[in-house]
Amino acid sequence: MEISKVYDPAASESKWYQYWLDHQFFKSVPDEREPYTIVIPPPNVTGVLHMGHMLNNTIQDILVRKARMEGKNACWVPGVDHASIATEAKVVQKLRKEGIKKSDLSREDFLAHAWEWKNKHGGIILEQLKKLGASCDWDRETFTMDPEYSRSVIDTFIDLHKKGLIYRGKRMVNWDPSAKTAVSDEEVIHKEVNSSLYHVRYQIAGTTDEWVTIATTRPETILGDTAICVNPKDERYTHLHGKKAIVPLVNREIPIIADEYVDMEFGTGCLKVTPAHDVNDYDLGVKHNLEVIDVLNEDGTMSGAATLYIGEDRFDVRKKIAADLKASGHLVKQEPYNNKVGYSERTDVPIEPRISLQWFVKMQDFSKPALEHVMNDDVQFWPPKFKNSYRNWMENVKDWCISRQLWWGHRIPAFYYGPGENDFVIAVNEIEALQMARNNSGLDLQAADLRQDEDVLDTWFSSWLWPISVFNGFYNKEEVDYYYPTNDLVTAPEIMFFWVARMIIAGYEYRGEKPFKNVYYTGIVRDQQGRKMSKSLGNSPDPIELMKVYGADGVRAGMLFSSPAGNDLLFDEALCEQGRNFSNKIWNALRLVKSWEPEERSQPEVAALAIEWMDNRFSQVIEEISDHYSKFRMSDMLMTCYKFAWNDFCSWYLEAVKPAYGERIDHDTLAKVTAHFEKLLKLLHPILPFITEEMWHLLAERKTPAEALVVAPWPQANAVDHDFTEGFNRATDAITQLRNIRKQNNIPNKEPIEVYLRGDADSDVRFYPLFSRLVNVSAVHRNVDMPAQAFTFVTGAAEYAVPFGDTVDAEGQVDKIKEELIYTKGFLQSVQKKLSNERFAQNAPEKVLEIERKKESDAIAKIALLQEKLSAMGVIF
């Protein structure tokens, strides 16, 4: 059969992916086998494939494919997340382009648009994952707003509320003025910014020219000041206690209070207190019973309560008010200042602390089991260093704000029936709510009297149920009992708190069991300059384009070449090229083997040797790979495969068994080589699924789909004959040296050489056939007089000599031997010095002493050999 000279990924990839789908190799149903389960970290429904997904899903696919080949019931559940903020923003944007404002739409109409958008554009990413080769069970595709999934979210809310773990309260929350919603602490990113520190003086009430100066970075909130605060120990201000100050511009009188909270060192030692717009000020306000004046609207403009600048944006007002304060003589000075400001992760606008009525989950006790089970490794983190920050967070966990002022998501099942803050019921639907409301209130309420909470739940309040709800585990035990707990979770450390921690919490709460055994944290994919790849920087290559150029297999390998667990990955397209080259290498190995025509003839010795060596090497490599897998060292796993395939399999093994030019191969050897090649393809399949499946079918005829590589049994390691492999290695070392002699002396490969040697082990004689095959040695003379005029080298205890030909630089040889002699003498000296050290002799373990003595005797022997050599060449040294 003619095999094309170059592997064509495009044709092969679509062909085999369809083949795998057609024969349902990715499908999983519970059976008697051991399950192996991964749930995908659901990408945003709005998402498109980026390099982070590539890394993440390549790793998951490798794990799943290996488990499948190991005979486990492998199940990889795909799906997408409704991502309320991101999706709603996207839909709002799209509507705006069409000239429709969200505020002009009813909730129902908006949601209709959102669903339309979701059905049309959502989940592109899943189609892209198929290109990558992701072997997900697509029949299990889940969306976090599927009916059953939604039901589990609402039921969970109801359950936790019953348990007293969910409450509604007026709190200071992180307000995103762009998305006009509260966001959780985890969604706030603190950035260092250059701003100004404004020193503003307030007149003391009842005086004509007495002032107190405060320092602030946010002068626009002056309009909401309800106190000035000083430290009670601060003697500079003792005289002000109990007095009042006048807020500039609005001339409102506010009390001057004293509290330890104020840092006397900072600024002027006087703090303006704005309870509505700062967390600390809020706490102070509660403590000192201060008035709360909210001067900002939900979109970040000044509210009516501000009385000035109404409707203008907070940042415009900051500039204006500074100017106005200056004009009125209140601005004492303005100095540059660096501080940290919280930004919204989603919209990247500065977060506004804002008091509002929100829903919270009490986390303190609720999260305890999740901390314990990670610390004792019931849930194992890879790499384990992440346990530290996990503990840090979990020990200081705060209540989780779960309400969002959005429409896209799971609507909070709270129904209000009266004006009071507690006039509500939590119910699964309106009918039940009405019944409960009637009971609670004792009134004859009608459906129209009920008003459901306008807010939806934080997206993570649904994704934390993912490992349970993808199996419909709240309502049907069969599947969840089989697949849960899942095995490995592969995700980014960035969402350890958002998602991982909360899944563990939910897992123990609702299953009494961990959601997964291992969490593998991948690094962040960065560009060559170490910058995180992002759309806005435009430094992220399009994965789909990369796959077109290098093939999906090439890109998969490229992602893995540099991704140690938990370390960031500096992505370089050259790595994909390396992956592509690797594909090409094994492809050509196939072409070579397929070109061999067998015939009846005896097996050459060299082939028998190489085959035995390959058998042993496979066992070693399988062990090594298995160790890497067990520790999630994917990069090392790939590198082991890479070096084994390239160096051992192609460079040594195939070269050794390759029939001489024009000759045919014997049947036994071809059969063994084919079997070895199959084994190699199995080891490579999880990494390079497409090309290996293609080659698998080219290598031999496969009669039924059940014989496809994707479900072929994973190879097992056998006992290794170390004497044999070490002897073989000595022979290949010698071959390298002999090749070097050829090269340095321009002895062409076609010209046979003769080798003299002595001092090697008797058992190594069996490897001599390798010399003739691999460096064209025509004869090996053992234990005879060594030729005086020769190139020599010594490995271990064996001395090799290749007699000079006609034209040779004998001088150079002598220098080389001298150099080695000097080095060896120095080495001997250091060893002997160590051995003669009494304290070393007394303290070092016997094993180490033995090694040192062996070094000594080897060195002495080598020196003798070299000196003999020199005198034979007529040199006195």
Next chain:
RNA sequence: GGGCGAUUAGCUCAGUUGGUUCAGAGCACCUGCCUUACAAGCAGGGGGUCGUAGGUUCGAAUCCUACAUCGCCCACCA
């Protein structure tokens, strides 16, 4: 401000309990080869006082201390 981690070849990184599997790998680089599987290749080669300074030890890339540089996470100093 608190915590965690890192620093080994030009680059990206291995180096498991201190001792011949300790100074390694891949890429890049240099030299010679278009040798009919593969130039996306073959064969060979050079390259590091293991961040700095001390300490412990018979012995330190490995353990301890300080310092320097970088990164990450957490945190309400206006």
